[in-house]
Amino acid sequence: MAASELYSKYARVWLPDAAEVWKSAELIKDYTPGDLTLTLQLDDAVMSSLGLHFRYGNKVNALSRVEYKIDPKTNNLPPLRNPNILVGENDLTALSYLHEPAVLHNLKVRFVDSRLIYTYCGIVLVAINPYESLPIYEADIISAYSGQNMGDMDPHIFAVAEEAYKQMARDERNQSIIVSGESGAGKTVSAKYAMRYFATVSCSSGEANVEERVLASSPIMEALGNAKTTRNDNSSRFGKYIEIGFDKKHCIIGANVRTYLLEKSRVVFQAHGERNYHIFYQLCASSHLPEFKTFKLGCADDFHYTNQGQSPIIDGVDDAKELCNTRKAFLLLGIGETDQMSIYQILAAILHLSNVEVKDQSADRCSISPDNIHLNVFCELMGVPCEEMAHWLCHRKLKTTTETYVKSVSKINAVNGRDALAKHIYARLFSRIVDNINVALKSAAKQHSFIGVLDIYGYVIILSFASIMPMKSFNNITMYTFIIINEYMKEGIPWTLIDFYDNQPCINLIEAKLGVLDLLDEECKMPKGSDDSWAQKMYNTLLKQNAHFDKPRMSNRAFIIHHFADKVEYQCEGFLEKNKDTVNEEQINVLKNSKFDLLLKLFEDDEKAPSSTNKRTSVTGRAGQAQRDSKKTVGLQFRQSLHLLMDTLNATTPHYVRCVKPNDDKASFTLDPVRAMQQLRACGVLETIRISAAGFPSRWTYQEFFSRYRVLMKQKDVLHDRKQTCKNLLGKLIEDQDKYQFGKNKIFFRAGQVAYLEKLRSDKLRMACVRIQKTIRCWLARKKYLRMRESAITIQRHVRGHQARSYVKFLRWTRAAVVIQRNVRKWATRRHYQQQRSAAITIQCFLRAYMAKQQYHKLMFEQKAVVIQKWMRGCLARQHYRRTVAAIILLQSCVRRMRAKKDLKKLKVEARSVEHFKKLNFGMENKIMQLQHKINEQHKENRELSERLNAVEKTFSVEREKQSREIQNLRRSEQEARAKAETVPSLLQQLTFLQHELENTRREKDDLEEQTKVVEELNMKNSLLNSEKDELNKVILEQAQQLTDIKTNDSNTKQIERSLAEERSRYQSLLSEHLHLEERHRDLKEEMDQNTVRNSSSKSGHKRTDSSYSSNSSEFSQSLGSSEGDDSPIQTELQRRVKELEQDKQSLWQQLDTKEEAQQEKAKAEEQKSVGRAELDLERLKRQELQSENKKLKQDLDELRKSLTSEDSEMMPPAPGSMPYNILLDQLSSSNEELEMRKEEVLLLRSHMVRQEALKHKLWLAYEGLKETNRVLECQMQEQERVYSEKYRKLLEDVNKLKDEKEKQQKMLAQSLLLSEDARIEASLKHEITRLTNENLELMEQQEKQDKSMRKLKKQLKFYIKTVEDFEGMQKSNPSLTSAPLRAVNITRKEKEYKGMLEYRQGDVSRLLKSVVTELKPRGVAVSFVPGLPAYIIFMCLRYADNVNDDQRVSALLNSTITTVKGVIKRKGNDFEVVSFWLANTCRLMHCLKQYSGDEIVMKQNTPKQNEHCLTNFELSEYQQVLGDLAIQIYRQLIKCMEDMLQPLIVASMLEHESIQGVLGSKPTGLRKRSTSYPEEGVTVEVLLQRISQFHTTMSQHGIDPDLIKQVVKQQFYNICAVTLNHLLLRKDMCSWSKGLQIRYNVWQLEEWLMERDLIDCGAKETLEPLIQAAQLLQIKKKTEADAQAICSMCTALTTAQIVKVLTLYTPVIEFEERVPTTFIATVRLLKDRVESTTLMMDAKKIFSITFIFTPSSVALETIQIPASLNLGFLTRI
Secondary structure (H helix, E strand, O other), X not given: OOHHHHOOOOOEEEXXXXXXEEEEEEEOOOOOOOOOEEEEEEOHHHHHOOOOOOOOOOOOOXXXXXXXXXXXXXXXXXXXXXXXXXXXXXXHHHOOOOOHHHHHHHHHHHHHHOOOOEEXXXXXXXXXXXXXXXXXXXXXXXXXXXXXXXXXXXXXXHHHHHHHHHHHHHHOOOEEEEEEOOOOOOHHHHHHHHHHHHHHHOOOOOOOOHHHXXXXXXXXXXXXXXXXXXXXXXXXXXXEEEEEEEOOOOOEEEEEEEEEOOOHHHHOOOOOOOOOEHHHHHHHHOOOOHHHHHHOOOOHHHOOOOOOOOOOXXXXXXHHHHHHHHXXXXXXXXXXXXXXXXXXXXXXXXXXXXXXXXXXXXXXXXXXXXXXXXXXXHHHHHOOOHHHHHHHHXXXXXXXXXXXXXXXXXXXXXXXXXXXXXXXXXHHHHHHHHHHHHHHHOOOOOOOEEEEEEEOOOOOOHHHHHHHHHHHHHHHHHHHHHHHHXXXXXXXXXXXXXXXXXXXXXXXXXXXXXXXXXXXXXXXXXXXXXXXXHHHHHHHHHOOOOOOEEOOOOOOOEEEEEOOOOEEEEEOOXXXXXXXXXXXXXXXXXXXXXXXXXHHHHOHHHHHHHHHHHHHOOOOOOHHHHHHHHOOOHHHHHHHHHHHHHHHHHOOEEEEEEEEOOOOOOOOOOOOHHHHHHHHHHOOHHHHHHHHHHOOOEEEEHHHHHHHOHHHOOHHHOOOOHHHHHHHHHHHHOOOHHHEEEOOOEEEEOOOHHHHHHHHHHHHHHHHHHHHHHHHHHHHHHHHHHHHHHHHHHHHHHHHHHHHHHHHHHHHHHHHHHHHHHHHHHHHHHHHHHHHHHHHHHHHHHXXXXXXXXXXXXXXXXXXXXXXXXXXXXHHHHHHHHHHHHHHHHHHHHHHHHHHHHHHHHHHHHHHOHHHHHHHHOOHHHHHHHHHHHHHHXXXXXXXXXXXXXXXXXHHHHHHHHHHHHHXXXXXXXXXXXXXXXXXXXXXXXXXXXXXXXXXXXXXXXXXXXXXXXXXXHHHHHHHHHHHHHHHXXXXXXXXXXXXXXXXXHHHHHHHHHHHHHHHHHHHHHHHHHHHHHHHXXXXXXXXXXXXXXXXXXXXXXXXXXXXXXXXHHHXXXXXXXXXXXXXXXXXXXXXXXXXXXXXXXXXXXXXXXXXXXXXXXXXXXXXXXXXXXXXXXXXHHHHHHHHHHHHHHHHHHHHHHHHHOOOOOOOOOOOOOHHHHHHHHHHHHHHHXXXXXXXXXXXXXXXXXXXXHHHHXXXXXXXXXXXXXXXXXXXXXXHHHHHHHHHHHHHXXXXXXHHHHHHHHHHHHHHHHXXXXXXXXXXXXXXXXXXXXXXXXXXXXXXXXXXXXXXHHHHXXXXXXXXXXHHHHHHHOHHHOOOOOXXXXXXXXXXXXXXXXXXXXXXXXXXXXXXXHOOOXXXXXXXXXXXXXXXXXXHHHHHHHHOOOHHHHHHHHHHHHHHHHHHHHHOOXXXXXXXXXXXXXXXXXXXXXXXXXXXXXXXXXXXHHHHOOOOOOOOHHHHHHHHHHHHHHXXXXXXXXXXHHHHHHHHHHHHOOOOOXXXXXXXXXXXXXXXXOOOOOOOHHHHHHHHHHHHHHHHHOOOOHHHHHHHHHHHHHHHHHHHHHHHHOOHHHOOHHHHHHHHHHHHHXXXXXXXXXXXXXXXXXXXXXXXXXXXXXXXXXXXXXXXXHHHHHOOOOOHHHHHHHHHHOOOOOOOOOOOOHXXXXXXXXXXXXXXXXXXXXXXXOOOOOOOOOOOOOOOHHHOOOOHHHOXXXXXEO
16 A cells, blocks of 8 residues: 555654654645655644544644654655554554554553553563552452463463463473563562462472462562662562472472572662661661660661661551561571571671771771770670771781781771671671572472573663673564464465574673673783773773774773663773672681671581682692682672573573563653653563564454454455455455465454554444434434424414404403393392391291290190109009019918928938838849949940040030130120110110200201301311321331331341351351361371371281271261361260260169069059059049030030021021020020039939949959959960070070080181181181171071062962952942942052161161262262152161160261261262262251251151151251251352353353344454463353253252252352453453443343242342443443442442443443543542452452251151162161
8 A cells, every 4th residue: 555545634643752752643634755744733632641532524632733854765754653443452563553652652551541560562571560559469360360371361460470380281391481670660579479379379289388488488588688779669689580399280399599699789888868678677677676685776877887878768668567577487488586586686787887987097007996886796796706806807918928917908998898798798698598498498399390480680780781681682582583483384374584683792792702701800810900901901802893892982991882772881990899799808717716606607618618629729838829719700600690590591481571660750650751662672572563563463363354344345245255255355455465464264464554454444434424424414404494394383373373362352351241230230139139038037037936935845844744743653553563572472482481391301201211212222233233334344445535534624624614715705795785784774764855955956056056066077177187196196206116126126137147147158168178177187197097008018917907887986086177186175075975875874774673663563552452443433433424414515515606606597696685695594504503413413323332332342353353463464474484485595596506606716716827827818718708608598598488478478468359359249249238338448458667767787887878878870869769868868777776776876877978978079079960969968968867856846847757757865966067067068069160160151151252243343463362261162151051050950950959059059140240250350352332231131141040940039130230330331421520420329339449440441442432531530439439348359269158948858758768779788678
């Protein structure tokens, strides 16, 4: 394409600028080839907003216009800007235009606007120091990056670390991460986070806390090797390479730290605004501690080595707290308190050495006062004599070939010697501590591979820039070029080699023979070598031979080296002295004679080196010269260590992190373009960009290209073959075929081609927008015209109507006036007539009223006289009647009394006579015999009647209470009726009187009554309203009080529920940790057992093992705790339980003895009680009589109730107070009285009869009782004798058998002792086989006998069935055989009644668990059998153990079950079906223990049959808790298994899959093509829901409780939300409007799934709320402050950090979307002022607390059938 097509009007370009490096501008007119200038408009306003506005038309925010001159020879057009859609890319190589301004602008947009500090540049990670702590390094983010490909997530140091870890595991090759940058760029922090990532994602293999120890080395190295500089508060002043070792399982086993060239000069000197190493200030800040009192330290300003920078404090850093962290790190690495105090003692001595004052005596002499306090403290701490140290600080020893001289030195040299000693001591201490760290981090296991983290320090100028940086830049470029060419070869496109800058000549200049460092070492060996002579040697040797070496024009003591980045000038002053690094040997000798152990260890190497050199030297006496020659210079040491480092790095796969310092002011998120560009040029990032631009930087797949540029095609150009369609389109759009290449799967574009295609696409869309605008504007204008025309017509219509209405109104007014006049005249005449008429009527009314009153008074007088006469006559008649009746009654009573006296005398005489007694006893003997016969019959039913008696008495008492209550109610109603009946006459009289009065006064008070009625109604209404008002106020107050109570109760309940949930979750998390430690403890114990077994098997032969019960109990004791400390309380509890069981057993034996004694006493007392049987018979007669009377009363009461409750109108119950009601009451009372009299008479008669019978038959009854007791005793004795004889016979047989077996065993033992070990084993096996065969034969005989008996019974059953059928047939054929019709009866076989127990032997527990637990396959059980069948089988066996009262069986069965289930979960924990199956069975077994525990609350929910199956002998609530803990463990394993299976599907289905076609857009990608999270294609939400549906179906089939399934679904939906939201927060390409629409659609599908399965109330929908709000946040308007307030009120489930992160990452996918302004984000941050967590990520590892709701089983235990496929033939149903 031509330049005129790109440099057209509105094209945006970059112009060079001195302040900002590059400035944006816009073309005002088109460029044509041959123009010498470009007319541009500076885009300062747009640049202020980072160029994020897309503008059309001629309106621009211009401040000034400029003319850009074009050189006609070079045609140097300014670089073009990338389209806005490509701004802010994760990878700089994804930009279409690849040049300096594009790189700088992209970094600026990401860093300043989006606050993203990481950006890819090919294979390099560019990290910009934010100078602010960011929440992007938490454990959740580490887990989010773990296992992801490097291009799947946003750039991060964790992504580089994960790539290195993955390549190490995949390629079996060592890796290295090279972190470089200048001081203050954040290299140390980046290396620290990389190590933290490795320590988190890998697990320690053999040794514990390896990761913690690796991380603990960082604070120690920072304290001793980091210091504050003008550029960085925590600058690393040494280079380090940390090797993190891994084993074959890729778990950390150790680490090793290498350090390079510590900046020793900082110990004695710091520039203004800088500090010494942190450890000195930490000691000074902690000098008040008692353990540091002996060091005699003060504040940092008191010492010379810490007060030179005059900046002892760092903002936000507490040195005392940092020392505590350092001491903790020392302890974690195994350096104890004593060793630490030794280190601090040496450091304190260095501080005191800095204050040793040297006095000047002459030009070449000096001295130190012997009273110098700091010198004395220094010598005291070092353990050296003060005089010797003071002497050698001011003197030095000179050696010649023959003599040795001691010479004094000047003050300057003495001070330099003192500082050299301090530097030397600190350097040795630093090396010693590094060695100790390496010893602590070293592992005994073999290292399989390692990952090295190299922190290249930024303070060294000549050595670091000359050696490391060029080599790394070279390797970086070489590797990047190889990766590009490799991709070209895979895609099958032609390629050519790319030239890149080679820095090898510069490396040779510095390191080669006769190079800079070689000449420096040579000059150091010269006796009179100086910096000037070294400079002259370099000028003479290198100036003309090497082009990279140059000499400054104005200086003879400096030189210039042309590095990869730029020219660097070095001053020669002080180079020789620093390179020699000399220290006074006599001072070292004084320190070697110290009594301080650590100080002696520091100089052990110095003692070894001279001894070895002295052996190698000749005897000529030049040992000192050889020693001097053998001493290595600093440059030589550093070169050797660097060569060693290079060899290590060349053997690894490198990964690069380039740290950039954004500004020198340490301002957060502020980018200085000049400083940033300097570092980008120096670190090789721009060279990487240049190499990428030389090839094909932009890459599209054919489908992505077709989706993006479909708008540039016509319908006829679209073919079925997408590849051919793309080729045809590019052939039309881009004429130069060299600008693109077609690969197998991708299209490769040269730099700028994607921008050109984006320009064509935006132009096409702009034209489409113009066309749409034209059509819409036409439609709007026509609509406006039609609306105006319609409005005019409407106005005319309304005006004309108004005029017509006004005329009609005038006519109406005229006619109304005439009508009014007529009516007024008529009204006046009518009024006069009515006045006259009313006057006449009034006069007549008063006259007639007077006459009526007179007549009324007369009639009233007469009527009252008649009433008085009537009442008086009636009173006289009633008095006469009463007197007559009283006289008659008196007369009757007297006559009756006389007759009664006569009858009484006759009865008395008859009672005395014998004949009367005979008459009474006539026929009594027969009756007595009959009664005796009845008594004998009832004597047989005595037990049944006695049992029924209690029930009858209870029912009788209940019925009697009911009758008494009904009688009381009837009497009460009768009294009320009588009281009301008595008041009826008086009320009638009052009523008649009032009626008369009302009739008299009604005519007079009609008008007054109407008024009073109105007033009364108003008063009543007012009172009613007042009362209602008061009631409403009371109700309102009560409701308000209730509401407050309800609110307080709700808040209390919520708080209690919250605390309960927290406690439950805390308990369950502790339980999971406990179980994890328990498993680990068990594994270690198994390994130890295996080792001991191996050792013992090699020493001894076959040994006898313990019983199964002991092993099971030991396993159970292990399962209850993970350590001996945890087992002790459980053992005491078990001992206590055993004691209680023993006490219960003794008490039961005592009760049994007492019962036997009571039975014996009862048998003796039966003889004595035979005499009193007559009285018992009397009581029986009384009971029978009462029963018969009770039945009669019940019948009468029922008849009475039926008559009272009859629905017939004629039989309605009488009203209280009426005549029938009174008659019924009288009858009821009379019948009760008669009933009582009859009862008394019958009882007297029966008692009399029984007494006579007792007198007659007393002796006979006693005789019969003795006979009966003797007969019973004889039967009992015979039965016992028979039983005992049978037992004795069996015991004899058993004893004989045992004797035979004993003899056989003794014979075999004697024979086996003579045999060898192998023959002995064979003999024992043969004996065991014969014994088992005999047992089998016996069992077979028993089985044959049972089969024979079964055959006989079957034959009998068939015979009976045949006879019954024949009888039924005869009955049907001859119905006359039966006099009464009989109901047909089906005779069925009576099945056995099972007790719901399974009998098993003591040793069958292992077989049972092997069949039911270990070898059981859940799939077959879930489909074929009852859910929870294994749990039911185990519980039925447990019931048998409880029934036989065997505590050992109970504990052995439960302990073995728990241990076996744990083993199955441990082995098959990744199998979802197995985990789900045993979660269901564990819960069912736990519920069975509670259901059949005998608890009264639980028994109410059981059936009567289930209550019969309750446990009787043992209380197993503790085992319920143990099973609950096991269920929690299985539940957590189930959640983990489900998460592992769903994890690969969540991101691919919820974020990456585009189910709504035509809405989402795509953007070009760079080198790091983003890979899908799931290897298979087409992972949709349906696939995810299908997997969750499988989980739900499996859990339902296994019988998991519905409440538990709801909790599982809630947990999984929370996991889906957390994973999706975390990836959304870490992926910039997913934060767009279209992706928010896609997420909401996916969430809707999840909610539909919940509604389909009736799980909407399980709380799963609420867990998706953060994801829903994040999707809404992507779609909502984001411009004004009102929008910010709406966002804050809407996003209640998101934290402020999450909201800001989403808004920051929001990226437009199409041109018409806009980025979120920074001012809007700041507004949201200010408005969102909730107190909340500052973490960015959701806790994806969170597991909600689980509650197991008790659900009783409806399955009857006696109906459970054991399938034959389970191989449980050794169990027997009881």
